[in-house]
Amino acid sequence: MEAILILLFALGYLAITLEHPLHLDKTVPALAMAVILWAILGCGFCKGIFTLIDVDGIVFSVDSSPEAMDQFHTLILHHLGSTAEILIFLIGAMTIIEIIDLHQGFVILRNAIQTRSKTKILWISGSIAFVLSSVIDNLTATIILVTLLRKLIPERQERLWFCCLVVIAANAGGAWSPIGDVTTTMLWIGNKVTGSMLVEHIVLPSLACFVIPYAIATFLPPFRGQLTEETEADDSSEPLLSSRTMLWLGLGAIVFVPIFKAVTHLPPYMGIMLGLAVVWAVSESIHPETDFKQARRHLYSSNRALSKIEMSSILFFWGILMAVGALESMVYGSLNGEPMGTLRYLAESMQTILPNQNLVIILLGAFSSVVDNVPLVAASMGMYQAPVDADIWHFIAFSAGTGGSLLIIGSASGVAAMGLEKIDFIWYLKRITWLALIGFLSGAGVFLLSVQWMPHN
Numbered sequence: 175m176e177a178i179l180i181l182l183f184a185l186g187y188l189a190i191t192l193e194h195p196l197h198l199d200k201t202v203p204a205l206a207m208a209v210i211l212w213a214i215l216g217c218g219f220c221k222g223i224f225t226l227i228d229v230d231g232i233v234f235s236v237d238s239s240p241e242a243m244d245q246f247h248t249l250i251l252h253h254l255g256s257t258a259e260i261l262i263f264l265i266g267a268m269t270i271i272e273i274i275d276l277h278q279g280f281v282i283l284r285n286a287i288q289t290r291s292k293t294k295i296l297w298i299s300g301s302i303a304f305v306l307s308s309v310i311d312n313l314t315a316t317i318i319l320v321t322l323l324r325k326l327i328p329e330r331q332e333r334l335w336f337c338c339l340v341v342i343a344a345n346a347g348g349a350w351s352p353i354g355d356v357t358t359t360m361l362w363i364g365n366k367v368t369g370s371m372l373v374e375h376i377v378l379p380s381l382a383c384f385v386i387p388y389a390i391a392t393f394l395p396p397f398r399g400q401l402t403e404e405t406e407a408d409d410s411s412e413p414l415l416s417s418r419t420m421l422w423l424g425l426g427a428i429v430f431v432p433i434f435k436a437v438t439h440l441p442p443y444m445g446i447m448l449g450l451a452v453v454w455a456v457s458e459s460i461h462p463e464t465d466f467k468q469a470r471r472h473l474y475s476s477n478r479a480l481s482k483i484e485m486s487s488i489l490f491f492w493g494i495l496m497a498v499g500a501l502e503s504m505v506y507g508s509l510n511g512e513p514m515g516t517l518r519y520l521a522e523s524m525q526t527i528l529p530n531q532n533l534v535i536i537l538l539g540a541f542s543s544v545v546d547n548v549p550l551v552a553a554s555m556g557m558y559q560a561p562v563d564a565d566i567w568h569f570i571a572f573s574a575g576t577g578g579s580l581l582i583i584g585s586a587s588g589v590a591a592m593g594l595e596k597i598d599f600i601w602y603l604k605r606i607t608w609l610a611l612i613g614f615l616s617g618a619g620v621f622l623l624s625v626q627w628m629p630h631n
Contacts, residue, residue, distance in 0.1 A: 175223050176506050179211055180516065183501060187544070190583065191599040200592075200599075201486045204493030211500035212250065219246055225505040225513065228252070233505060233513045253499030259443050260356075260495070260586065261488055266446035267314045270424045271321050272479035273457050279421030281413045284325040290400045293392050296336060299323060303340045304347035304384050307587075310428050311442075312348030312355055312575075316340060316587035318425075320594050327401060330595070335396040337591050338606040339388065342579045342613055344587045346384035349575030350376035353432040356586070357551045357574040366555060366567040375568045378624060383576050383617030387609040416462040416474075420453070427453050487593025494583065535569050536618055539577025543584030547574040565625050572621055579610040 186207030193200045218224040220243075225235045228249050236242045274280060287298060299319055307315035319340045327333040348354030352362035352369040361367045391397050427449030434445035454476045462474050472478060498517075506516040514522060520541070524534050538554060551574045560566045578585030582592045582602040591597060 175214075175218055176504060176516070179214060179501065179504060182211060182214070183207065183497060186497060187583075191603075194598050194600070199486065201490040201493065204490045204497070206493075208493040208496035208500070211497050215500050215504060216246065226503050227505050227513060227515045228503070249503055253496060253503070257492055257495040257499070259441055261492060263443040263446050264313065264488060264491065264586075264590070265483065266443065266450045267317055267428060268483045269476070269479055270427055270446075270450055270453050271317050272482045273453055273476055274420050274424040275321060275482075276474050276479055277420035277457065277460075277462055278412070278414045278417045279424060280322050280325050282417055282421050283322055285413070287326060292332075292397045292399055292401060295326060295401070296339065296391060296397050297388060299326075299336055299340055300343040300384065300388050303343040304381075307344040307347035308351035308354045310431065311353060312344040313586040313590055314428055315347065316344045316590050317594070318428075319344070320591055329402055332396065332401065334595060334597060334601070335605075337595050338582070338597065338602055339391060339609070341582070341585065341588045341591050342387055342606075342610050343384045345576050345579045345585050346380045346613065346617070348587075349383070349572050350380040353435075355571075355575040357547050358571045360551055361555070361567055361571050365562055366560075367563055367571060371563040372568060372571060375565075375624065376572050376621070379572050379617035379621040380576065382620040383572075383613040386616045387613035390609060390612065414462040415464065416457075416460045419460060420457060423456055424453050484593045487590065490593060491586075491589055494589070531566065532569065532622060535566070535573050536615075538570065539573030539614065539618075540580060542574050542577040543580035547578055547585070569618075569621055572617060573614075576614050576617060580607055580614065582606075 186203050189196065189198065189203035189207075190200045215224055215226075219226060219236055222236050225233060226246065226249060227233050228245065229252055232245075234242050234245050239245075287295065289295060289298075299322070302322075303315050303319045306318065320337050323333050323336050323340070327336060345355070349358060350373055352358050352367070352372055358367075358372065362369060362372065428446070430449055431442050431445035434440065434448065435442055438444070457474060457476050457479075463470070501516040502518075504516050505513045506519045508514060509519070509522050509526070524537055525531075528534050528537070535554075551570060554570050554574075558566055578588060582588045582597055582599055588602075592599075592602075
């Protein structure tokens, strides 16, 4: 029966990748996959077919205790809560971005970039994504950059290339910061790495992961020459009275999130909701135009910003994460007498088959582009008993943070870009994956060389 769930998971992923040939929105198989996996898991659990494992490693079955069904419901709520944290944060960040956009805030940034050179825009957008993702996080940085690129590059087919390269830069930038990616945050909070040492030992590999694919991309035809000129101008080409205020207030609200988290120890979605409340309040009281009339208030309303959010992307993300949670919760087998969930069993089996630890971690990074990197990193935290700031933790942070770039559905930033720009899975696989792979392996090589030259643990 365990094999059936894995097969259904694989078929669901296949349907997502074949979105365009099937003429079926990727959200449909994602939602169906999540619900069907949990339905089979629930029915099988009630009949004693499946044994489950919770987040604390406690194994339970319907025959093991009278409270088994309560444990099962608690397990579902845990995965729902973990997923909802990400989705609430995503909704808050996307709403703030849409409010900025309604007030033409990104026109300020667009007008600051005067060049029409594709190569220069490639490096400018990549550099902003790399730095910004380390300050806020790779997901929010991607949303901001995709929105900015929409203003700079009106032609969609041209823009897709730049948006996909932004995913590589944002994931690389998030990997060297303790707040740049959810996996680095996990390692940081779990006392596996310290912030200063993470930056010191990962910044150069991350820089290589960003710079080398971008250097290669400058020689590719999509990034040569000049952008096509806009055939006609519209009202959105000029900033409003409120543009500058809303731009810096909105970006400030997003940058405020890690500070809020550090001070209050509350999760990031609480900080982004507070930021949204402030931005929303200001947007309702500010005057965007010289002769602003109340009849035009709806054009700049935050309710309108909410209506512009890509809810299909939110639901797609929910489906993917809940489906992965089902696999994570199902006991697939045991090693050395210890029962394990499907993903941890996979990670432990890799460690047994491949004696080279570095190769295992590289493969872990590659697997993070297929399944969620959060449970993979959680599994690795249970696999290894290394001290704080050991080389292995830094390498895991790099691999899990940047390996997701190999596929468009392999990271939160990739999923966001995919939803915002309707990027086709196969299109990304054919045109971008090889660049992401070169960057990933280059960064891994830089890290391993730095360990040989400057061993620290």
